[in-house]
Amino acid sequence: MSDSATGAADAAGAFEEHRPVLFGVAYRMLGRVADAEDVVQEAWLRWSAADRAAVREPRAYLVRTTTRLAVDRLRQVRSRREAYVGPWLPEPLATDYAGTVPDTAERVVLAESVSLAVLVVLESLSPLERAVFVLREAFGLPHSEIAGILDRGEAAVRQLAARARRHVDERAPRFEVDPGQRRELTERFLAAATEGDLDGLLALLAPDARLVGDGGGKAKAPLRTVVSADKVGRFLAAVSRTPVPGADIVLREINGGPAVLVTSGGRPYAVFSLDVADGLVRCVYVVSNPDKLARLAV
DSSP, X not given: OOHHHHHHHHHHHHHHHHHHHHHHHHHHHHSOHHHHHHHHHHHHHHHHHSOGGGOSOHHHHHHXXXXXXXXXXXXXXXXXXXXXXXXXXXXXXXXXXXXXXXXXXXXXXHHHHHSHHHHHHHTTSOHHHHHHHIIIIITXXXXXXXXXXXXXXXXXXXXXXHHHHHHHHHHSOOXXXXXXHHHHHHHHHHHHHHHTOHXXXXXXXXXXXXXXXXXXXXXXXXXXXXXXXXXXXXXXXXXXXXXXXXEEEEEEEETTEEEEEEXXXXXXXXXXXXXXXXXXXXXXXXXXXXXXXXTOOO
């Protein structure tokens, strides 16, 4: 094998080794799989053209490149989201860390940082605040390293981190939820919803529960957030009375936790994800925009 071919193979090998981390950063920054994949592809192009002999730490170089590209992309796409029909929700992401994240504590952190509830809150942060939050909270990078990635002073990064953490805690406070309990609650929710059992739904919903639907103008979904347990319960009960052709309903791990995937004729039709706290459902996120479901393999 020639030296150039060997170098290309080494470059590809190093990139593939770190690809999961790069995609994880980009997805948490952008909330869309397609945008994240585009950023990772651009990072590869820059890596393949770089003077890699001068790169001491490939992972640090690639994370820095990916983060900066994601910040730029986020600034571009935000104007498009302002014209979006109805509420905008992140694209559901099938997640299964089994075998790749052996440490339970790390798995919990990753699951929390990719949950729809947290990603929705991150939409209200500035691009730099979001980058700092993702790098610090999800991937545990020190403030000094984040400062180098974003070309900011360490003191400024600490301020951004504190502001972002405070913002997230105020809007999506962290609760210890046992994974088994969350799955059991999701199964009960699924049973009550499919049967149109209003009383069963009301028993699971917090009094101030909300339902946020994202159809993007391409599928049926409420154009405004549905608020209160009674209204959410009645909405879900009414939905159950509208049959979906060739429907199949399964539980999947999506965005770090159990979610309900509805298919029609073998194709993803809608995803129901629950934000749970204190044994009750605080929010139901419903994504039915077909553009955001195409990558969910059945």
